[in-house]
Amino acid sequence: MSSFPDPRETRPAAEREAEHFARLPQLIAHAKAHAPAFAASLADVEPARVTDRAALARLPVVRKSELLAAQQASRAAGGNPFAGFAAIGYGSWGNATRRAAHVYASPGPIYEAESAAAHAYRRTARALYAAGFRAGELVHNSFSYHLTPGGWILDAGAVALGCAVFPAGVGNTEQQIAAMLDLRPTAYVGTPSFLRILLEKADELGTPITSLTKASVSGEYFPPPLREMLAARGIVGTQAYATADLGLVAYEAPAADGRIEGMVLDEDLIVEIVRPGTGEPLPDGEVGEIVVTTFNEDYPLIRFGTGDLSAILPGPCPSGRTNRRIRGWLGRADQTAKVKGMFVHPAQVDRVGKRFAELGRLRLVISNPDERDQMTLHAECAAPSEALRERIIAALRDETKLGGDVLLATPGTLANDGRVIDDTRKFS
Numbered sequence: 001m002s003s004f005p006d007p008r009e010t011r012p013a014a015e016r017e018a019e020h021f022a023r024l025p026q027l028i029a030h031a032k033a034h035a036p037a038f039a040a041s042l043a044d045v046e047p048a049r050v051t052d053r054a055a056l057a058r059l060p061v062v063r064k065s066e067l068l069a070a071q072q073a074s075r076a077a078g079g080n081p082f083a084g085f086a087a088i089g090y091g092s093w094g095n096a097t098r099r100a101a102h103v104y105a106s107p108g109p110i111y112e113a114e115s116a117a118a119h120a121y122r123r124t125a126r127a128l129y130a131a132g133f134r135a136g137e138l139v140h141n142s143f144s145y146h147l148t149p150g151g152w153i154l155d156a157g158a159v160a161l162g163c164a165v166f167p168a169g170v171g172n173t174e175q176q177i178a179a180m181l182d183l184r185p186t187a188y189v190g191t192p193s194f195l196r197i198l199l200e201k202a203d204e205l206g207t208p209i210t211s212l213t214k215a216s217v218s219g220e221y222f223p224p225p226l227r228e229m230l231a232a233r234g235i236v237g238t239q240a241y242a243t244a245d246l247g248l249v250a251y252e253a254p255a256a257d258g259r260i261e262g263m264v265l266d267e268d269l270i271v272e273i274v275r276p277g278t279g280e281p282l283p284d285g286e287v288g289e290i291v292v293t294t295f296n297e298d299y300p301l302i303r304f305g306t307g308d309l310s311a312i313l314p315g316p317c318p319s320g321r322t323n324r325r326i327r328g329w330l331g332r333a334d335q336t337a338k339v340k341g342m343f344v345h346p347a348q349v350d351r352v353g354k355r356f357a358e359l360g361r362l363r364l365v366i367s368n369p370d371e372r373d374q375m376t377l378h379a380e381c382a383a384p385s386e387a388l389r390e391r392i393i394a395a396l397r398d399e400t401k402l403g404g405d406v407l408l409a410t411p412g413t414l415a416n417d418g419r420v421i422d423d424t425r426k427f428s
Contacts (some may be wrong), residue, residue: 309333
């Protein structure tokens with residue numbers, strides 16, 4: 001087998017971009033024809049005109065919170081449980097020729113429909129191969145197979161590689177340890193914290209697990225001390241970033257010398273980093289919300305706002321893969337705050353900034369000295385003046401209907417962390 005299971009991973013970047021935007025008009029046309037929610041939201045969009053990133057950026061972002069609200073409203077009215085975002089369904093919902101093979105639930109609950117074709121290969125094979133998984137190995141899968149798609153998503157990728165899978169699921173720690181001692185898997189998929197629990201519990205029982213040599217972890221933060229602990233045991237740990245809605249988004253790909261620098265984006269997605277609360281793409285390096293368009297005809301999410309923060313890394317991946325990379329998961333973009341009974345959104349802060357060409361990064365800090373809510377807009381500005389500050393104060397009140405102060409800061413002094421609203425209040 002070659003170094004890469006998919007030759008597209010090492011193709012020229014321009015070739016990848018051309019392929020994506022040749023496919024995008026077809027995806028949009030398909031979504032409008034088979035997913036009623038996109039037929040409505042993209043009613044005025046001519047698919048043939050959406051052939052580059054600038055055109056894509058003009059389409060609306062569908063945020064996870066909006067998807068949940070739409071599904072809840074649709075179900076309450078006795079309508080489509082997927083709120084018309086899926087092109088497949090069951091019973092009277094969806095196209096009679098496009099049927100779901102599985103329906104999953106994510107926290108909310110948000111329901112996802114999946115066809116038999118999608119289940120056969122959820123794109124996670126690419127991440128597992130980069131993690132060192134190979135055909136013929138046994139994979140211990142401790143992601144949940146109950147209600148949620150997590151276990152199934154990684155199961156499908158391992159099977160596509162030719163691995164055998166032990167579907168351990170969650171919990172039953174001592175039973176899982178017994179199975180690992182009996183079956184001696186070489187590979188693990190699951191959360192990093194549960195892997196630690198398994199290893200430490202096995203040590204406590206006097207039956208250390210020694211067969212594992214690799215682990216692909218996801219679902220939570222993978223702290224450096226845990227990565228180092230695994231390495232000391234001879235286990236190479238890498239992480240994948242996937243969601244129930246999208247499948248694989250990005251994954252770590254070690255270089256030949258073991259270096260890991262960022263997470264490589266999956267081949268079958270268009271990923272944008274946008275200013276939180278808006279649909280405006282940010283320059284490479286700036287931290288913002290991950291927005292994904294997936295070429296999944298069953299569930300054709302177009303500009304899906306994940307609510308997660310990251311940034312595009314410059315330069316090539318040391319593994320030899322040529323797709324763009326992100327820094328990894330950097331927190332949540334959902335920063336709406338309630339001040340004096342009024343909701344304040346990142347989009348409102350962005351609109352204030354757009355009124356003034358002199359301003360750079362913005363951060364609205366909310367505090368409560370003396371248990372009274374207070375807003376202060378920190379704004380980078382190369383040429384500050386009291387007159388400009390007063391105008392920004394007026395614009396802030398106009399947008400939020402709340403009073404607040406403005407502090408003008410030197411360009412480059414506000415943190416590049418994607419945070420637009422910083423709620424520092426402490427409640428007793």
